[in-house]
Amino acid sequence: MDECVVIKGKRILLIISGGIAAYKGPDLVRRLRERGASVRCVLTAGGAKFVSPLALSTVSGDKVYQELFSLIDEREIGHIELSRDADILVVAPASANILAKMVQGQADDIATTALLATDKPVVVAPAMNIRMWEHAATQVNVAALRSRGVTTLGPAEGDMACGEYGMGRMLEPVEIADALEAFFRDRERLSGRRALVTSGPTLEAIDPVRYITNRSSGKQGHAIASALAQLGTETTLVSGPTREPDPTGVRVIHVESARQMLNACEGTLPVDVAVFAAAVSDWRAAMEASGKIKKRPGETTTTLDLVENPDILATISSAGNRRPQLVVGFAAETDDVIDNAARKLEAKGCDWIVANDISKAAGTFGGVANTVHLISRDGVENWPRLSKATVGERLAKRIAQRLTEAND
Ligand code: CTP
Numbered sequence: 001m002d003e004c005v006v007i008k009g010k011r012i013l014l015i016i017s018g019g020i021a022a023y024k025g026p027d028l029v030r031r032l033r034e035r036g037a038s039v040r041c042v043l044t045a046g047g048a049k050f051v052s053p054l055a056l057s058t059v060s061g062d063k064v065y066q067e068l069f070s071l072i073d074e075r076e077i078g079h080i081e082l083s084r085d086a087d088i089l090v091v092a093p094a095s096a097n098i099l100a101k102m103v104q105g106q107a108d109d110i111a112t113t114a115l116l117a118t119d120k121p122v123v124v125a126p127a128m129n130i131r132m133w134e135h136a137a138t139q140v141n142v143a144a145l146r147s148r149g150v151t152t153l154g155p156a157e158g159d160m161a162c163g164e165y166g167m168g169r170m171l172e173p174v175e176i177a178d179a180l181e182a183f184f185r186d187r188e189r190l191s192g193r194r195a196l197v198t199s200g201p202t203l204e205a206i207d208p209v210r211y212i213t214n215r216s217s218g219k220q221g222h223a224i225a226s227a228l229a230q231l232g233t234e235t236t237l238v239s240g241p242t243r244e245p246d247p248t249g250v251r252v253i254h255v256e257s258a259r260q261m262l263n264a265c266e267g268t269l270p271v272d273v274a275v276f277a278a279a280v281s282d283w284r285a286a287m288e289a290s291g292k293i294k295k296r297p298g299e300t301t302t303t304l305d306l307v308e309n310p311d312i313l314a315t316i317s318s319a320g321n322r323r324p325q326l327v328v329g330f331a332a333e334t335d336d337v338i339d340n341a342a343r344k345l346e347a348k349g350c351d352w353i354v355a356n357d358i359s360k361a362a363g364t365f366g367g368v369a370n371t372v373h374l375i376s377r378d379g380v381e382n383w384p385r386l387s388k389a390t391v392g393e394r395l396a397k398r399i400a401q402r403l404t405e406a407n408d
Pocket of ligand 1 (some may be wrong): 277279280281309310311312314328329344
């Protein structure tokens with residue numbers, strides 16, 4: 001598919017917030033327009049300190065929207081209409097301040113009001129000083145926005161206007177234009193597709209108060225479901241108990257045990273792609289006691305009979321004509337990560353295995369980052385250490401690519 005065809009004719013609402021990178025706004029408008037998109041600009045009060053509305057209206061060929069309560073603006077096109085008329089909202093540069101306002105749902109100017117009033121995809125390209133970017137408040141805000149379906153582009157590492165070097169520089173306009181093209185292309189590839197994702201631990205009851213579970217946080221599975229939904233896939237997430245919020249735009253089925261998880265997964269078939277990121281308990285108590293199991297006097301050791309749980313990944317991989325076109329398993333390993341994972345690919349009959357090192361030193365379980373290897377029958381791709389959100393986005397893009405290749 002010709003990439004430029006994908007962005008051609010798209011209506012982009014470009015929100016320029018307050019930061020030195022706002023001076024790149026006119027260049028970004030030009031890059032997008034030369035690829036055939038139409039661009040309408042919203043300029044915040046902070047943004048207007050760095051770039052003039054005249055420059056933006058000249059390159060966009062349209063009025064620049066700055067006032068929330070302007071009679072003229074509202075007569076021409078209201079703030080609701082602004083986002084209704086767009087295919088996508090792009091905030092570039094996105095300052096730490098506008099990210100925080102988006103998390104809070106504030107609507108105190110035309111930019112934040114348009115962002116709150118939209119049901120269109122939202123993409124942000126953060127730009128700020130490295131310490132502002134690394135501050136826990138900003139990191140929490142970005143994670144919250146991502147889990148609500150906002151796509152982040154960058155920031156990049158480099159020299160900054162404040163004289164420092166580090167992470168926080170806005171991506172270059174051409175990189176943002178390329179990323180938006182890729183975004184539209186992947187959405188086109190995945191639109192009309194259905195996905196199933198499992199996430200979190202399972203919880204296997206022993207008696208009314210005790211259970212067997214594991215340390216899975218659900219962060220990775222939730223991030224994958226969120227990324228697939230951002231690219232327009234109709235996504236169902238079957239999740240064991242986690243503290244993660246339900247991702248926006250995803251149908252979530254909450255379960256506890258492996259058997260419930262299997263039932264829920266089977267109930268979502270047929271799907272085009274299924275990703276099994278849950279850490280399913282291999283065992284459950286042979287008999288769930290109806291009353292609390294009491295400690296007997298003098299008892300110093302005890303035993304618990306366990307029986308094997310169904311293997312959800314293996315079951316769905318061999319579901320005959322209900323088998324998804326692409327089945328992706330995970331392998332949580334502490335030793336010989338790639339060899340063990342490659343064995344699981346064969347044993348479970350899936351198409352890909354995402355292998356991750358869950359040894360304590362790697363800090364994967366419960367942590368925000370993940371170092372994974374994507375294993376298929378074609379070989380092994382070693383991915384760098386990435387945030388779980390980025391692993392989710394990268395996997396969603398690879399899925400889009402694979403489903404398209406398979407249909408060509
Ligand atoms: N899995 C599953 N159902 C199970 C066990 C595992 O669907 N009862 C899936 C997981 O979601 C994951 C893959 O199988 O996608 C591998 O899980 P993992 O725990 O790494 O492997 P196990 O099969 O449990 O093997 P072992 O514990 O021996 O490493």
